[in-house]
Amino acid sequence: xxxxxxxxxxxxxxxxxxxxxxxxxxxxxxxxxxxxxxxxxxxxxxxxxxxxxxxxxxxxxxxxxxxxxxxxxxxxxxxxxxxxxxxxxxxxxxxxxxxxxxxxxxxxxxxxxxxxxxxxxxxxxxxxxxxxxxxxxxxxxxxxxxxxxxxxxxxxxxxxxxxxxxxxxxxxxxxxxxxxxxxxxxxxxxxxxxxxxxxxxxxxxxxxxxxxxxxxxxxxxxxxxxxxxxxxxxxxxxxxxxxxxxxxxxxxxxxxxxxxxxxxxxxxxxxxxxxxxxxxxxxxxxxxxxxxxxxxxxxxxxxxxxxxxxxxxxxxxxxxxxxxxxxxxxxxxxxxxxxxxxxxxxxxxxxxxxxxxxxxxxxxxxxxxxxxxxxxxxxxxxxxxxxxxxxxxxxxxxxxxxxxxxxxxxxxxxxxxxxxxxxxxxxxxxxxxxxxxxxxxxxxxxxxxxxxxxxxxxxxxxxxxxxxxxxxxxxxxxxxxxxxxxxxxxxxxxxxxxxxxxxxxxxx
Amino acid sequence: xxxxxxxxxxxxxxxxxxxxxxxxxxxxxxxxxxxxxxxxxxxxxxxxxxxxxxxxxxxxxxxxxxxxxxxxxxxxxxxxxxxxxxxxxxxxxxxxxxxxxxxxxxxxxxxx
Numbered sequence: 215x216x217x218x219x220x221x222x223x224x225x226x227x228x229x230x231x232x233x234x235x236x237x238x239x240x241x242x243x244x245x246x247x248x249x250x251x252x253x254x255x256x257x258x259x260x261x262x263x264x265x266x267x268x269x270x271x272x273x274x275x276x277x278x279x280x281x282x283x284x285x286x287x288x289x290x291x292x293x294x295x296x297x298x299x300x301x302x303x304x305x306x307x308x309x310x311x312x313x314x315x316x317x318x319x320x321x322x323x324x325x326x327x328x329x330x331x332x333x334x335x336x337x338x339x340x341x342x343x344x345x346x347x348x349x350x351x352x353x354x355x356x357x358x359x360x361x362x363x364x365x366x367x368x369x370x371x372x373x374x375x376x377x378x379x380x381x382x383x384x385x386x387x388x389x390x391x392x393x394x395x396x397x398x399x400x401x402x403x404x405x406x407x408x409x410x411x412x413x414x415x416x417x418x419x420x421x422x423x424x425x426x427x428x429x430x431x432x433x434x435x436x437x438x439x440x441x442x443x444x445x446x447x448x449x450x451x452x453x454x455x456x457x458x459x460x461x462x463x464x465x466x467x468x469x470x471x472x473x474x475x476x477x478x479x480x481x482x483x484x485x486x487x488x489x490x491x492x493x494x495x496x497x498x499x500x501x502x503x504x505x506x507x508x509x510x511x512x513x514x515x516x517x518x519x520x521x522x523x524x525x526x527x528x529x530x531x532x533x534x535x536x537x538x539x540x541x542x543x544x545x546x547x548x549x550x551x552x553x554x555x556x557x558x559x560x561x562x563x564x565x566x567x568x569x570x571x572x573x574x575x576x577x578x579x580x581x582x583x584x585x586x587x588x589x590x591x592x593x594x595x596x597x598x599x600x601x602x603x604x605x606x607x608x609x610x611x612x613x614x615x616x617x618x619x620x621x622x623x624x625x626x627x628x629x630x631x632x633x634x635x636x637x638x639x640x641x642x643x644x645x646x647x648x649x650x651x652x653x654x655x656x657x658x659x660x661x662x663x664x665x666x667x668x669x670x671x672x673x674x675x676x677x678x679x680x681x682x683x684x685x686x687x688x689x690x691x692x693x694x695x696x697x698x699x700x701x702x703x704x705x706x707x708x709x710x711x712x713x714x715x716x717x718x719x720x721x722x
Numbered sequence: 723x724x725x726x727x728x729x730x731x732x733x734x735x736x737x738x739x740x741x742x743x744x745x746x747x748x749x750x751x752x753x754x755x756x757x758x759x760x761x762x763x764x765x766x767x768x769x770x771x772x773x774x775x776x777x778x779x780x781x782x783x784x785x786x787x788x789x790x791x792x793x794x795x796x797x798x799x800x801x802x803x804x805x806x807x808x809x810x811x812x813x814x815x816x817x818x819x820x821x822x823x824x825x826x827x828x829x830x831x832x833x834x
Contacts, residue, residue, distance in 0.1 A: 501773045503766060568768055608769050622769065 279373030285384050287375065294532040295389050301523025302396035306334050306403050309520050313513030313575070314406060316506040317568075317621050321709025322411045323505060323719040329406040333422050337399040340426060342366060345398055346391045349434040350376075352441065356461040357432050359439065366391065377442025378530040381654070385530060393527060398434070401476045402426050405686075407623030408484025412494050412706055415714040417699045421689055425483060429685040430475075433678055436460035437467060437475050446654035466667070467674035468642060468651070470539065471528035473583025473634040474678045481628020482679050483686040485619060490690040491699055493618035495706045507568050514571040518547060521578045525585035538649070539585035543578070546585075546593035550577025553601025561605075569605075572626060576604040579630035584638040588648045592641025600633045632675055639671035640664075723818040723830065724792050725784060729757065729811040730803040732781045741802035742785060745794045753782045761809030780811065786821055788834055 280287025311330035318326050337345070347363035354360075363369065369387055376390035377383075402422050409418065440463050445455035456464055462474075469475055494502070504510060525543040529536035554573025559565040580600035581593055588596065608625035619625060642648035643662050651667070653660035693699050705713035712718065730738055735752065742750060756777040763776040787795050792815065799813055823833040 501775075502771075503768050503773055507768075562767055564767065566767060566769075572769060 279370075280375060280384060280386060285375055286382055287384050287386060288531065290532040291378070291383065291530070292385060292389060294536065295385055295393055295527060295530065298523030298527025299389070299393045299396055301520045302393070302400065302527065303334075303520075305517050305520030305524060306330055306396070306400045309513050309516030310400060310403055311513065312509045313517060313571075314410065314510075314621050316509030316511070316513060317504040318411055319502055319709070320505040320719060321711055323711060324715055324717050325415070325710035326406065326410060328415070328715055329410075329418065330403045332419065333403045333406070334399045336419065336422060337402050337426055338395055340423065341395040341398050342391070345426065345431055346394060348431045349398070350391075350394065350439055352439065352458045353435075356439075356459065356464060357436060359431075359435050363387075363391075377444065379443060379535065379652075380531060380533075381443045381657075383531060390530075394434075397472055397476060397524070398426065398430055401430055401472070401480045404476070404480035404623055404627055405484045405487060407621030407627075408486075408488040408619050409491055410620035411710065412491055412701050413487070414697075414699060414701050414705075415710070417693045417697055420697070421487075421693060421699075424689045424692075425682075425686055428689070429483065429682045430479065433462075433479050433681060434475050436462040436677065437469050437674060439463060443654045449655055452655045462674045462677055465673040466651075466670035467635075468587055468638050468667070468671070469583045469635065469674060470586040470638070471525045471582045473579070473631045473638065474674045477579045477582060477627040477631030478635070478675060478678045479631075479682045481624045481626075481631060482683040484623035485617065485628065486683050486686040487690060488617050488619045488624070490687070490694065494620065495703060497618050504568065507566075507571075510571055511567055514574055518574060518578065521547075521582075525582060529586050535586055535649075538589070541590070542581050542585045542588060542593040545590060546581035546597035547574055547577035549594050550574065550580065550597040550601035553577075553598045554605050557602050557605045561609075572608065572622070573601045573605070576600045576626050576630045579627050580634035580637065583631070583634045584641065586649070587638050588641040589646065591647050592637060596634060596637030596641060599637070600630045603633060604630050628679075635671050635675050636668065639667040642667065723786060723821060723834065724789055725786050725816040725818045726792070726795055726799070727814040727816065728783045728799050728803065729755065729780050730783065730799075731805065731810060732779055734803045734805070735781050735783070737802040738783060738799055741798035742795065745791060745798050747785050747787055747791065747795060747798075750783050750785045753784075755780050755782045759809065759812070778809065786818055786834055788831060 279285060280292075307330060308327070311327045314330065315323050315326040343365055344361060346366070347361050348359040351359040351362045366374075366388065371386070371388045374387035375384035376387040378385060402425065405422075405425070406413075406418075413421075437460055439458075439460040441455040441458050446452045467474075496502070521543055522540055526536045526540040529539050551570050551574040554576060555565040555570045558569040577597040577600060580597050584592065584596055604626050607629045608622045612619060612622070612625055617624075640646070642650065643664055644650040644659065645662070650659035650662050652658070690699060701710060701713065728738070732754075739750065756779050758776050758778055761778055763774055763778060766773045766775055783799075785795065796813060796815070804810055820829065821833040822829050
């Protein structure tokens with residue numbers, strides 16, 4: 215009966231998504247988001263602002279392609295983006311998988327790997343089917359895109375393009391789609407830290423599908439969707455383009471590679487899951503040390519290396535902008551590693567490997583929204599603070615509040631993401647060595663509004679926290695009262711590896 | 723015949739083995755065990771979660787010996803396993819009823 219309800223709800227989900235898409239199809243003519251209309255906007259003068267509506271059907275015949283005048287697909291950029299995509303894949307499979315796996319008990323080691331691997335595959339499939347479309351096309355509202363790119367139907371791999379941050383520079387859409395896929399997948403996989411060692415596998419998969427659809431997609435759309443730089447030809451065109459952009463984008467928030475979209479998003483969901491699932495059996499009484507800090511260390515190395523694709527790849531081009539993101543990902547991260555290790559040495563007496571690994575990850579998280587926006591001083595301050603604050607979040611605050619966030623996703627990713635996001639708003643200021651905010655109409659860096667930027671960042675953080683936390687809560691509630699979410703006592707006793715997967719991690 | 727069981731510190735295994743060889747004890751069985759007596763455990767720290775680990779790794783040696791060798795065996799083990807610090811271990815002596823060599827069927831003294 216419970217399985218029937220689960221099946222029906224999943225089918226209803228698809229029907230719902232299809233219904234939303236149907237509504238959007240009616241308004242297709244008004245949307246300049248389609249590649250065809252982008253071509254019009256790029257070549258448009260002031261008179262043509264209203265033209266997209268009429269031009270879309272006519273322009274559809276002349277889909278722009280890399281190499282067309284005004285649509286450059288630089289081979290260096292494309293190479294870099296494909297490389298970055300592979301790097302971000304490495305971050306999840308097996309970077310995050312090993313990072314988390316090492317921290318759980320032997321009997322749950324494989325279940326932790328399975329979470330990362332299975333989530334990656336499931337999200338990858340859904341991303342191509344509907345995820346990319348909903349996140350990265352314009353919808354009838356600033357929260358949810360259209361189904362124009364469902365299954366990438368109607369897109370010619372050789373010609374379909376996606377915008378970068380430079381006018382006239384484009385990427386093959388199929389490459390951009392894959393790049394963003396890896397972000398969606400790792401975000402969902404990160405939540406596993408909050409529900410480790412006690413989430414029933416079937417419920418976990420359903421949770422992941424639903425949260426991906428109703429939390430990740432809207433937040434990604436709200437923060438990152440815009441019509442692209444070529445739509446910003448004049449003040450009027452800019453206003454029109456801005457009205458199509460995601461809700462949080464319209465608030466002026468800056469999130470270079472996903473400090474909020476990935477880390478705050480998954481972090482708050484992890485906390486909600488931890489609270490809804492309850493603590494692991496024996497938590498606080500039975501010793502649960504990591505079964506292999508060695509694995510966690512290996513995972514950390516892969517995460518750091520892969521993160522260069524995550525941050526520097528988010529520049530979407532192989533330019534100096536990517537260069538500063540690359541710089542910060544190395545420098546800022548190292549700062550946080552030192553900060554955490556030093557703090558631990560002073561407070562606890564010994565600096566641990568698990569500690570420096572956690573510091574490194576906290577730094578990576580904090581620099582994520584800031585990578586392409588801040589200078590070295592900004593990176594240093596933001597990441598040093600993240601290293602220290604996350605240390606206390608994970609050691610003191612968690613113990614004080616008593617929740618079982620098994621692998622500290624909330625303490626490192628949510629808190630680190632918030633610190634990074636506020637650091638971005640502070641240090642993007644050119645006065646502190648930041649890049650400032652680019653004005654695509656004036657085609658230069660605009661005047662910087664320090665307080666206004668902080669307010670924008672706060673919009674980003676709060677909307678993400680509320681939306682993601684709320685959706686996670688509702689999904690867990692639904693699952694709790696249908697198929698059940700918590701692994702049985704027997705399953706927890708013998709370990710999820712045997713109970714859910716019929717495997718043992720080590721056979722010696 | 724006696725079965726001599728000794729719990730010793732792991733790094734003393736080679737010395738004890740050589741000492742027993744020296745007095746004519748040709749075979750021993752070694753098991754890795756953990757335990758504690760008066761030696762204190764240690765504290766491990768994982769991201770703020772402190773674990774006090776009472777159990778310490780030790781090695782258990784079992785040797786079946788002729789009764790005549792008992793005193794020498796005990797002395798050999800005592801001398802070679804001793805470090806002078808708490809946690810050196812203990813020796814237990816059991817009466818051994820029968821010993822059989824599986825390959826040949828020899829029993830008791832011939833099997834040792």
